[in-house]
Amino acid sequence: MRILISIGLAALCATAALAQHIDNARGPVPVMEEHTPPPLQNPDNSDVRRQRAYAMQPPIIPHKIEGYQTDRNANRCMMCHARTRTEQSQAPMISVSHFTDRDGNFLAELSPRRYFCLQCHVPQVPVKPLVENRYIDVETMLRRGGSASTLPGKE
């Protein structure tokens, strides 16, 4: 009986400890409770190019892509961003890096390994970040002198 009670108590404590643990991505809701997700937001549709966070960053998609088909039949993105379509669409052409295969050979059109655009390029939704972003642009870093002691976490 005593053992049972102690097991029960331990279980209670464990649940309490679990309830205390809060995951930022999940919000302030205990793990064992159902969470009501926030309403979906409309993605950015402004068509304004954004600054890249670093030189090699795949540019983000500044427009809605709902229902865009990318499969073996058709690639909706390439109907505007392909080399042959850009004059009509005035969309930026896919970068020249997208024409090379993995051995560095230049192909006539989009390399198959680059076919699935959303593997790198994503649309943006105006929501509050769930966790604090401590990313520092390299320009800012250079201006500060680049010492590790100036990182916000170490101040």
Next chain:
Amino acid sequence: MIRLLKRYWLVIRRPSVHYSLGFLTVGGFIGGVLFWGGFNTALEATNTEAFCIGCHEMHDNVYRELQPTIHFSNRSGVRATCPDCHVPHRWTAKIARKMQASKEVWGKIFGTVDTPEKFENMRLALAMNEWRRLKANNSLECRNCHDFQSMDFTRQSPRAQTAHSTSLASGERTCIDCHIGIAHRLPDLSDAHSLAEKHGGPHVLPALVGGTPMEEPQRQE
């Protein structure tokens, strides 16, 4: 042959012996109303979504594909059903389309697209049928709801504003030139050009897959 026709002509010309003029006119009128009412009811019955998706070919392929799109699930609860886009609304054009549809009955009987594989093989030809029709009638079925005159450009995204106020306004391009694959999945487009040539040239293809404008641009007033 001529003698046979002559005999029938005489029968039709001869006045009625047993029936009164009143019976024939009133009876003819009532019969006409019943016939026309029945014909129209039957025609309208074939013009419903329930009728279209009564066959598994439509229910399991195109209807499934329609469901996640904006014309089926949206915030305002307005829905475009199959005949809204695929059957002309004007009576003569509707009857013409219904006559063409007899070929679809043939397809149903002989199972032209009765498996997903067969449907996938026919997809480009089927899409070309619709593209050709919408290019030729200046996207009439789109415009039955989406009126160019009623579009508020200030409520559109910059891209949409640009496209609609230039190519669409000048009549150089029509809705289907850009808005392809919005209600159903796109076919394999690698072969579209050769098929377009077979169906009358690049002007039957939408602009997004390399089509050229129709030979006579249809101007929007």
